[in-house]
Amino acid sequence: MSATDASLLASVDARTKLAGSNKMEILLFSLGTRETFGINVFKVREVSQTPAITKTPNMPFGVQGVLSLRGNIIPVISLASFVDPERGQHKFDTMIVTEFNKSTQAFLVDSVDHIIRVDWDRVRAPENMMMSGS
DSSP, X not given: OOHHHHHHHHHHHHHHHHHTTTEXXXXXXXXXXXXXXXXXXXXXXXXXXXXXXXXXXTOOXXXXXXXEETTEEEEEEETHHHHOTTGGGSOOXXXXXXXXXXXXXXXXXXXXXXXXXXXXXXXXXXXXXXXXTO
């Protein structure tokens, strides 16, 4: 077994053990404001540059359009629209593709920082900020 294979197996083993513990890993990202946000790594499918987004009529607030990702059409959501509606119109070059309840979507973000590991008991519910713009 090569050193690279051993390193990869150690990383997979650490993440597998994490699933059975009271810890989670969070991918930290920014929306171009002073705040830092995070998402459970287990919900992230990929992080990539934002491709061309197709605008469609009558999209709900915060949805910038759709894109084709490996043959699947997924909605593209500007999280910044919910935090700062003016910032939500900004062109974001980075997207986080996530999967929740068998639904795939892309979130536009300003930048992705790093991954942290935290105890579940330190995680707080977010404030109710998703009401703006509705």
